[in-house]
Amino acid sequence: MMRGxxxxxxxxxxxxxxxxxxxxxQEELNKTEFEGHAPDDAVVVKFTGDHKMTDIAIKEEAIDPDDADMLQDLIIAAVNDAMTNLETQTQKTMGKYSRNMPGF
Structure with a gap:
């Protein structure tokens, strides 16, 4: 009984x-900065590992008052790229804890 x-x-x-x-x-991951890029780096965004945007850079040529939809699409592309990078790294970093555990 003591052995148990x-x-x-x-x-x-x-x-x-x-x-x-x-x-x-997780704390290290939260401190890590992730970038997302739209085509031609027209928009570049930065996020922390806990999904907080810390910066956005928009090239002047991407700002066309007559085509706001294009700028919106570029921002969406950059954010989605950053989220993909963040999720990939999260899986690499945190996935090791759920491998071989029942129910995960």
């Missing part, structure tokens, strides 16, 4: 270590 308790304590310690590592990796 030792295994349980070991498992609890292992889970606590895993949780601490997970939190550390």
């Amino acid at each position: 308790m030792g295994n349980m304590q070991g498992m609890v310690k292992q889970m606590q270590k895993l949780q601490k590592n997970m939190q550390k990796d």
Whole structure:
């Protein structure tokens, strides 16, 4: 019976270590800056790993008062690119914690 308790304590310690590592990796990911680019870098956006936009740069030639739709499309393209980059890195960084775990 005591042998089972030792295994349980070991498992609890292992889970606590895993949780601490997970939190550390998530904090690092949140600090990481991700860029998204529209074609020809007409619009470039920057996001943190926790999905907050920190910057947007729009080339002057992308601003056409007669074609606001094009600028909107460029912004959407840049944001979607940044989100794809962020999600890819999130999977690389955090995915290791859910592999081989039942229910994930």
